[in-house]
Amino acid sequence: MKNLLFVLVLLFSSQAIAGFDLGNKETKKTVTVQLKWQHQFQFAGYYMAKAKGFYKAHGLDVKFKLPEAGVNPIQQVLKGYADFGIGTSELLLEYAKGQPILVLGVIFQHSPLALVSLKRPDIDVITDLAGKKLMIEENSSEIYALLQQSGLHSDDFQYIQHDFSINSLMDGSVDAQTVYTTTEPYAMSRSGIQYQTFSPRMAGIDFYGDNFFTTQNLAHKDPQTVTAFRSATIEGWRYAMQHIDETINHILSHYSTDRSRDALTFEAEAMQKLMRIDLIEPGHMSRYRWKHIASVYQDIGLLKSTPNLDKFIYQEQNIIDNYTTELQYLLAFLIGTLVVLLASAYLTQRFFRLQTQLSTMIDQSPIAVMLLNEQFEIMEWNLQAEKTFGWRASQTINHNIFDFLVIEPHKPRVQQNLLSVLDSQQPIQIENKNYTITGQEITCHWSNAPFHINGEKFIICMAVDVSELRSLKALTMEKAVFVSDNSITNEEFLQRLVNTMQLCLQIWEESTSKSKVQFAEDSGLWRVSLDGSTAKTRTLDKYLSTSSIPQKPRWKQVINTANFILREFPNHPKCQLLNEYKQSIRKPED
Incomplete structure (x- = not known):
């Protein structure tokens, strides 16, 4: 067998060198990339892939095409005016309409x-944008989602076509406009302009940004070019x-470019926080994160149902498709079969040994433990x-936890938690309500951690039923703090708001070492x-002291601030206390 394998490898190598020279890049294929904004650091990876010869090494000559006012970058690619493009998560909506979009990777997580908007007396909160002129760029569905969640629909404001600058905002031609938080805020701050930002993330709308894509047609017709462009782009x-x-x-x-060196530096540093290349490989995307984005679109009525994502998300093309002769195909198949058989024999033995050890550990654990695959299906x-939730193992294996275990209101939060575990490869804790086999709701504290077997990703989930503890704590708090919800004085109410804001700021500073302004x-x-x-943060500062907090405070904004901290730093040891502070906020009767 060894001699046969050696002959096949030698024969295949000589055939490949003679008939299929993968290293021959003398003939370069010209492709066009449709940018979605003017030249800036936002597209640095594409620039450097060209500058450092990564595209050239893959046989590509890449040209960049700037956007034009009123021209949809996605349509430019779909109509064949460009081979590749950069789009928002609105690509998913276009795909759901039947457009042959293929997302190759994600740049901004x-x-x-x-x-x-500029700081003005008539614009303080997002609902103040009603009746105003809003300049919104193409493919900004997450902005429309933010407006809709705030009660503003398309007939509640005047839409203005984006002109790719902030001049219209500066001269008052428009009242608000879409921007990238990595760029325009810098220019306004340097000019001494007072402004305020309304981010979709403040409403829990957390989408991908700058997804580079092509068409399924090009991927089918020329898979080598698509694979080459993707690889070189990620390298760039x-x-x-x-x-x-x-x-x-x-x-x-x-x-x-009209960007200064300082502006580009600001942009690069801001992008680092959005890309998280210290944790996540450039281009990485998760099927389950796309499903979460689809669920948000469904919630706001932009999508009827989640489409099948198999043709939407890029999957590595099989190199066998690139062979040009029947002989090369046969040789590749034979070699692949031999290698797979040999590797499988080794890996299978090792896998079952690891699986046996893992199963023993899980079964003997004194707390509820389950093992999930990337589809959130139960493997262990x-x-x-069984004792905690009531279902036997045979009733749960290969079933998705969202089909029976997680209560409906908590599904989005739990799903986002598990997606974060897969994306960041870091353990994350969460507390949520679950069903038991009898239909009873119980509160469980979960510790979810990533786990790998032979390159496959899993999540180990460990749960503790804390229902009785929470009920006891709630009863204690009710006796100690609330004589009744109606008995709270305005002074007590204001004190709780101040305590909550002070703790939010403390957790922020301990977790990030960043300023109050940030x-x-x-x-x-x-x-x-x-x-x-x-x-300055004058309004926020007022909420940090009982001597300055308004007598009619924006108490819901304090709760939203606590939610932001709990979402961003769920593992901070003071988050449990913050959650209790948040729960203690009860508006007194007038």
Whole structure:
């Protein structure tokens, strides 16, 4: 067998070298990339993939096409005017309509798209945009989702076509406009302009941003080009984010841009927080995150149901499709079969040994433990889980936890938690309500951690029923703090709001080491104003002391602030206390 394998490998190698030279890149294929904005650091990965020869090494000559006012970048690709494009998560909506879109990768794990307005007496909260002129760029469905969740529909404001600048906002031609939080806010701050930001994330709408894509037609017709472009692009992004100064120098010297060096540096640093390349590979995307985005679209009525994502999300093309002769196909098949058989024999033995060890550990655990695959289907379900929830293992294996275990109101939050475990590969804790086999709702504290077997991703979920503890704590708090909900005084109410805000700021500073101004900007809940050249958080500051908090406070905004902190830093040891503070807020009767 060894001799046969050696002969096949030698024969295949000689055939490949003679008839299918993968290294021959003398003939380059020209492709066009449709950008969605003017030249800036937002597209650094594509620039550096070209500058460092990554595209060239893959046989590509890449041209960049700037957007035009009134022209939809997605349609440019679909109509064949460009081969590749960069789009928002609205690509999913187009795909659901039957458009042959293929998403190749994600650049921003969190979208930087937001609405911004100048600081004015008549615009304080997002609902104040009713009746105003809003300049919104193409493919901004997450902005419309934010407006809709705030009670504003398309007939409640005047839509203005975007002109790719902030001049219209500055001269008052429009009242608010879409921006990227990585760019325009810098220019306004440097100009001494006082502004406020309304981010979709403040409403729990957390989408992907800058997804690079092509068409299914091109992928089918020329899979080598699509695979080459994707690989070189990811390589370019990795290089750009690891060599920011060099990349900025290249942009300034090779592309016409109105961005200064400081502005590009600000943009690069802001992008690092949205890309998280310290945890996530550039281009990475999750099927389950796309499903979550689809569920948000469904909630706001933009999508009737989640489409099948098999043709929407890029999957690596099988290299066998690239072979040009029957002989090469046969040789590849034979070699592949031999290698798979040999590898499978080893891996199968090792897998079952690991699986046996893991099953023993899970079964003997004193707490409820289950093992989920990437589809959130149960692979293991221990004896304690049977006691806690009532279902036997045979009734749960291969079933999705969202089909029977998680109560409906908590499904989006739990799904986002599990997606974060898969994306970040970090353990995350969460507390939510679950069903038992009798239909009873119980509160469980979950510790969810990533686990790998032979390259496959799993999640180990450990649950403790804390229902009795929560009931006892609630009863204790009710006796100690609330004589009755109606008996709370306005002074007590204001004190609870101040306590909650102080703790929010404390958790923020301990978790990020960033300023109060950054806290206000990142949460999107508190206005930042400029006093000369100094950024101030005057409104937020009032809520940090009982001597300055308004007598008629925006108490729901305090709750939203607590929710922001709980969502961003769920593992902080003080989050449980913050949640209790939040739950203690009861508005007194007038």
